[in-house]
Amino acid sequence: MPKKIAPQFIVHPKTVIEDASAAEKPLSSGDKEKDRAEAARLAAAIGEQQQMLYAGRKHKVLVILQGMDTSGKDGTVNDVFASVNPQGIRIANFKAPTAIELAHDYLWRIHEQVPVAGEIAVFNRSHYEDVLITRVHDWIDDKECKRRYRQINDFERMLAETGTVVLKLFLHISKDEQKARLQSRIDDPNKHWKFAPQDLAERKFWDSYQKVYQNTLHATSTPHAPWYVVPADSKPHRNLVVANIVLETLQKLKLKYPDPKPELKKLKFD
Amino acid sequence: MPKKIAPQFIVHPKTVIEDASAAEKPLSSGDKEKDRAEAARLAAAIGEQQQMLYAGRKHKVLVILQGMDTSGKDGTVNDVFASVNPQGIRIANFKAPTAIELAHDYLWRIHEQVPVAGEIAVFNRSHYEDVLITRVHDWIDDKECKRRYRQINDFERMLAETGTVVLKLFLHISKDEQKARLQSRIDDPNKHWKFAPQDLAERKFWDSYQKVYQNTLHATSTPHAPWYVVPADSKPHRNLVVANIVLETLQKLKLKYPDPKPELKKLKFD
Numbered sequence: 001m002p003k004k005i006a007p008q009f010i011v012h013p014k015t016v017i018e019d020a021s022a023a024e025k026p027l028s029s030g031d032k033e034k035d036r037a038e039a040a041r042l043a044a045a046i047g048e049q050q051q052m053l054y055a056g057r058k059h060k061v062l063v064i065l066q067g068m069d070t071s072g073k074d075g076t077v078n079d080v081f082a083s084v085n086p087q088g089i090r091i092a093n094f095k096a097p098t099a100i101e102l103a104h105d106y107l108w109r110i111h112e113q114v115p116v117a118g119e120i121a122v123f124n125r126s127h128y129e130d131v132l133i134t135r136v137h138d139w140i141d142d143k144e145c146k147r148r149y150r151q152i153n154d155f156e157r158m159l160a161e162t163g164t165v166v167l168k169l170f171l172h173i174s175k176d177e178q179k180a181r182l183q184s185r186i187d188d189p190n191k192h193w194k195f196a197p198q199d200l201a202e203r204k205f206w207d208s209y210q211k212v213y214q215n216t217l218h219a220t221s222t223p224h225a226p227w228y229v230v231p232a233d234s235k236p237h238r239n240l241v242v243a244n245i246v247l248e249t250l251q252k253l254k255l256k257y258p259d260p261k262p263e264l265k266k267l268k269f270d
Numbered sequence: 271m272p273k274k275i276a277p278q279f280i281v282h283p284k285t286v287i288e289d290a291s292a293a294e295k296p297l298s299s300g301d302k303e304k305d306r307a308e309a310a311r312l313a314a315a316i317g318e319q320q321q322m323l324y325a326g327r328k329h330k331v332l333v334i335l336q337g338m339d340t341s342g343k344d345g346t347v348n349d350v351f352a353s354v355n356p357q358g359i360r361i362a363n364f365k366a367p368t369a370i371e372l373a374h375d376y377l378w379r380i381h382e383q384v385p386v387a388g389e390i391a392v393f394n395r396s397h398y399e400d401v402l403i404t405r406v407h408d409w410i411d412d413k414e415c416k417r418r419y420r421q422i423n424d425f426e427r428m429l430a431e432t433g434t435v436v437l438k439l440f441l442h443i444s445k446d447e448q449k450a451r452l453q454s455r456i457d458d459p460n461k462h463w464k465f466a467p468q469d470l471a472e473r474k475f476w477d478s479y480q481k482v483y484q485n486t487l488h489a490t491s492t493p494h495a496p497w498y499v500v501p502a503d504s505k506p507h508r509n510l511v512v513a514n515i516v517l518e519t520l521q522k523l524k525l526k527y528p529d530p531k532p533e534l535k536k537l538k539f540d
Contacts, residue, residue, distance in 0.1 A: 057373070103327070103387040105432035111381040117373040147431060154424035161417060162375035 005244040009228040011221040017214040019174035023233040027240045035236045039079065042243035047083030049247065050120055052255035054088040057118035059253050060164040063246065064123045066132070067171030068209060069199040070181035072232050073124050076171065079239045080246060081122065088118065094125040106130040106148075107155055114159060127152060128168075131216050136208045149219040160224035167249055168225060169242060170217060171232040175206050275514040279498040281491040287484040287499070289444035294501040297510045305506045309349065312513035317353030319517065320390055322525035324358040327388035329523050330434040333516065334393045336402070337441030338479060339469040340451035342502050343394050346441065349509045350516060351392065358388065364395040376400040376418075377425055384429060397422060398438075401486050406478045419489040430494035437519055438495060439512060440487060441502040445476050 005027065028035055053059055065073045077091055092113040101109045107127055115121035131148050134140045140148070156166050173181075182203070185195040202209075221227035228245050232238040275297065298305055323329055335343045347361055362383040371379045377397055385391035401418050404410045410418070426436050443451075452473070455465040472479075491497035498515050502508040 100386065104330075104384065105429060105434070107428065108381060108384065111378060114374065114378065116370065151424075151428045151431065154421075154428065158377065158421045158424065159375060161421065164375070 004248055006228065006248045009230060009241060009245060011217045011227040011229060013218070015214070015217060015229060017170075017172065017210050017217070017229070019176070021229075022172045022174040022177060022231050024231040025234055025237045026231075027244065028234070028237050032236060035240060039236060039239040039243055042240070042247050043080055043083045046081065046243065046247050046250065047085070049250035049255055050084045050088050052257055053120065053250065053253070054085065054118045055257050056255060058163070059255070060115040060117055060159075061120040061250070062115050062123065062159065062164050062166045063120065064126045064128070064166070064168040065171065066125065066128050066168070066213075067232065068173060068178060068206075069196075069202060070178050070185075071171040071173045072235060072238055073171060075235060076169075076238065076242055077122055077124065079235075080243045081120075084120065089120045089122065090115070091122045091124060094123060094127075094129065107151065111155070115164065117163065127155075128216060128220075131220075132209070132212055133202075135212045135216075136205050146219070149216070152220055153222055153225075156220075156222065156225040165249060165253065166225035167246065168221070168227045169245065170213065170227060170229050171238065172229050173232050175203075177233040178203065178206075274518055276498065276518045279500060279511060279515060281487045281497040281499060283488070285484070285487065285499060287440075287442065287480050287487070289446070291499075292442045292444040292447060292501050293503040295504055295507045296501075297514065298504075298507050302506060305510055309506060309509040309513055312510070312517050313350055313353045316351065316513065316517050316520065317355070319520040319525055320354045320358050322527055323390065323520065323523070324355065324388045325527050326525060328433070329525070330385040330387055330429075331390040331520070332385050332393065332429065332434050332436045333390065334396045334398070334436070334438040335441065336396065336398050336439070336483075337502065338443060338448060338476075339466075339472060340448050340455075341441040341443045342505060342508055343441060345505060346439075346508065346512055347392055347394065349505075350513045351390075354390065359390045359392065360385070361392045361394060364393060364397075364399065377421065381425070385434065387433065397425075398486060398490075401490075402479070402482055403472075405482045405486075406475050416489070419486070422490055423492055423495075426490075426492065426495040435519060435523065436495035437516065438491075438497045439515065440483065440497060440499050441508065442499050443502050445473075447503040448473065448476075 008026070029038070053061065065076060067073055081089055090113075094109070097106075097109065110123075110127045113121060113123070131140075131145050131152070135142075135145050160166055182195070182199060185191040217227045217229070228241075230238055230241045230245075278296070299308070323331065335346060337343055351359055360383075364379070367376075367379065380393075380397045383391060383393070401410075401415050401422070405415050430436055452465070452469060455461040487497045487499070498511075500508055500511045500515075
């Protein structure tokens with residue numbers, strides 16, 4: 001049994017969110033091409049696992065992606081799940097809530113999108129925005145924030161107990177790396193569409209975000225729904241980390257195709 | 271301040287579900303016509319409260335109706351909410367789950383239907399079926415049942431904490447009364463559509479249902495989502511009880527129309 005890679009990235013009581021760790025590359029071979037090939041191999045293996053997940057219609061898999069603007073949430077979806085049959089995966093993007101969403105509890109629109117048996121659902125942002133941006137801007141106070149931590153833990157525990165594997169990934173970039181990525185969105189006309197002036201406004205709250213992220217990861221990383229911190233300054237390395245975590249999580253389910261039906265062999269038809 | 275009527279019906283540690291109490295009529299004046307008039311007055315008052323609830327768009331009200339077959343869930347909706355503007359109320363009937371519902375956690379379809387701000391939602395059956403019929407027929411064991419009690423309490427607490435008043439009513443009829451009502455569905459051709467042979471099959475499990483109901487009421491009656499036991503052998507009296515509980519619950523919210531806007535008086539238009 002090869003040593004597991006994922007556990008080293010799980011949030012633990014001493015986890016600190018600071019710029020320095022965003023650039024770490026513990027999984028890199030030092031050779032970019034080799035790393036790319038390995039990430040592609042992992043993506044293919046995830047695709048194979050998902051076929052069995054889909055055939056079995058038993059487990060549900062929920063992958064939650066969080067991170068600062070430009071941290072690579074879209075890119076991760078694109079790269080890591082490239083080989084997955086689109087029929088068995090669904091990406092849910094959670095933007096600013098609509099009026100009808102705001103008129104419900106904040107978990108309402110989240111629960112609606114949880115995966116069905118046999119499916120992988122990837123949340124690009126999630127209910128965690130309701131304890132992140134809201135807390136950074138003091139739209140909620142500490143007491144309400146802690147209440148939401150409890151509500152979120154209860155909710156995710158229920159999902160886990162009813163057959164959903166919940167996997168939460170924080171894509172961790174440094175402030176300098178964000179600067180470079182924002183600049184490239186301005187410099188490259190083909191990336192203009194990705195640039196939102198709002199991102200610059202939020203960037204002013206960088207330190208506050210790091211602190212609130214850290215608090216949130218500590219309060220909501222649980223055995224049934226652990227948080228992983230993914231060093232994400234390097235995109236190829238980020239893909240390696242995410243792909244390993246996703247693949248190892250799927251492998252733990254010991255997925256296989258449902259039992260063959262010998263009686264099928266006897267069927268005759270023209 | 272007149273004495274409150276609702277509290278006497280709240281489930282307490284000594285509450286026993288037995289046939290004898292189904293026929294009690296503590297609210298009756300002894301005069302049927304007078305009782306009907308009082309129920310109509312209460313229904314009208316509920317309608318007025320709901321107008322303010324709708325105008326304020328702040329609170330959400332969830333009324334959960336449970337009870338044995340023929341216990342009067344449909345009739346209660348019809349009678350007690352007769353004066354409510356249909357725009358501010360929504361009835362959700364939970365039948366046997368569909369394939370897509372079964373492929374999710376059992377709270378998924380429930381959460382989808384919770385009330386929006388300003389709305390009253392009435393659940394005709396609910397997630398409680400997932401600890402009632404399922405437990406009676408041993409589709410789930412005691413351990414799973416207790417786990418669901420916890421999940422349900424967590425879920426309802428989250429609803430309460432996010433602005434939903436949760437009100438749960440057990441319409442309590444006796445076995446003899448059910449017999450009479452089933453018989454009348456057979457005798458009256460206009461009621462044939464209400465009769466389901468399945469009801470006779472379930473009736474065989476009467477004692478088990480009473481026991482499982484009692485366990486469930488005790489395990490899930492909480493300060494944020496109390497259970498009320500409504501003696502329901504008498505329909506007019508049942509309406510009196512339900513209407514009083516609903517009205518008093520709404521009155522506790524101290525609803526009023528949003529503050530007037532004096533500037534509106536100055537508007538001129540032709």
